[in-house]
Amino acid sequence: MTTGKPFQVVELPEHKPQDDGVLFPVVLLPNTDSTTIQLTAFEDAIRDHKPWLESLLLKSGAILFRGFPVISPSDFNSVVKAFGFPELSYAGGAAPRTQVVDRVYTANESPLDKEIPFHHEMAYLPNPPTKLFFFCEEEPRIGGETPIVLSHIIYEKMKDKHPDFVAKMEEHGLTYMKIAGDDDDPSSYTGSSWKSAYKTDDKNIAEERAAKQGIKLEWRGNGAKMISSPLPAIGVEESGQKTWFNSLIVTYNGPATDKIGNRNTSVELGNGEPVDDNVVKDLLKIMEEECVAIPWKKGDVLLINNLTVLHSRRPLIKPPRRILASLCK
Numbered sequence: 390m391t392t393g394k395p396f397q398v399v400e401l402p403e404h405k406p407q408d409d410g411v412l413f414p415v416v417l418l419p420n421t422d423s424t425t426i427q428l429t430a431f432e433d434a435i436r437d438h439k440p441w442l443e444s445l446l447l448k449s450g451a452i453l454f455r456g457f458p459v460i461s462p463s464d465f466n467s468v469v470k471a472f473g474f475p476e477l478s479y480a481g482g483a484a485p486r487t488q489v490v491d492r493v494y495t496a497n498e499s500p501l502d503k504e505i506p507f508h509h510e511m512a513y514l515p516n517p518p519t520k521l522f523f524f525c526e527e528e529p530r531i532g533g534e535t536p537i538v539l540s541h542i543i544y545e546k547m548k549d550k551h552p553d554f555v556a557k558m559e560e561h562g563l564t565y566m567k568i569a570g571d572d573d574d575p576s577s578y579t580g581s582s583w584k585s586a587y588k589t590d591d592k593n594i595a596e597e598r599a600a601k602q603g604i605k606l607e608w609r610g611n612g613a614k615m616i617s618s619p620l621p622a623i624g625v626e627e628s629g630q631k632t633w634f635n636s637l638i639v640t641y642n643g644p645a646t647d648k649i650g651n652r653n654t655s656v657e658l659g660n661g662e663p664v665d666d667n668v669v670k671d672l673l674k675i676m677e678e679e680c681v682a683i684p685w686k687k688g689d690v691l692l693i694n695n696l697t698v699l700h701s702r703r704p705l706i707k708p709p710r711r712i713l714a715s716l717c718k
């Protein structure tokens with residue numbers, strides 16, 4: 390155990406050894422008795438130790454704050470604001486979300502018994518958030534974890550396993566497609582309508598807003614097909630390390646929209662070639678092997694570097710579960 394006032398770093402049974410010896414995620418508890426620490430003291434601690442916290446986030450990829458008095462959505466909003474990162478609007482986002490207070494939104498309103506595969510938040514858009522906050526307002530009884538995995542490990546393992554396909558991804562990028570209805574479909578984790586995604590009922594305005602993100606809208610009977618320009622599928626960290634920065638698995642395995650299993654999202658290589666089923670199978674296996682899933686505790690705040698870490702959602706087995714989110718530029 391090491392200390393960094395007013396926080397203490399702790400190791401949990403779910404942690405896995407990392408090559409560089411850095412905990413993933415770093416778990417920080419209050420250094421004082423958590424029954425006496427006030428929310429304002431936590432906010433002050435964040436402001437006073439921001440460079441240290443940012444260096445931890447850069448080294449580890451994720452920080453879990455546990456045992457701090459964060460109870461309500463507005464408490465969480467204050468914690469987010471204490472970090473002072475600029476807010477990112479959810480324009481063009483695929484998930485059904487509702488604003489709860491100021492910078493705080495529901496994480497994803499699709500049915501909690503369904504899994505959401507690994508993704509970097511909004512990697513299907515040109516300007517995704519750099520950081521994400523999650524907050525556990527209601528702790529799941531069983532299941533409903535938010536597993537995280539280091540993206541550079543996925544890149545390295547996939548490059549070993551499928552060097553040709555990964556080379557094509559690097560060369561051509563990926564093109565994402567989604568069928569967006571006129572109305573939100575809360576049964577699907579990518580169920581936001583074109584009206585919600587572009588915050589307008591006007592098709593011309595929606596087209597203009599989509600075009601700014603490199604997305605073409607093809608109008609259909611009851612909605613639009615959104616087609617992205619090819620986007621880079623591999624990211625590069627400041628260190629030069631490459632990452633699996635894309636939305637391949639979450640769009641390839643998108644939710645079914647009808648009884649015969651048509652999917653409401655799809656993905657192909659930027660040159661129009663299809664994604665190989667075996668690539669997807671191996672990718673799912675590697676992600677599951679490498680991820681860390683720490684069960685949520687009420688009041689947890691998880692800060693994720695969205696550029697270096699992928700996250701997912703495991704099915705909830707025993708309710709309740711309420712996780713809120715906030716996205717930063």
Ligand code: FE2
Nearest residue numbers: 508509510700
């Ligand atoms: Fe997400």
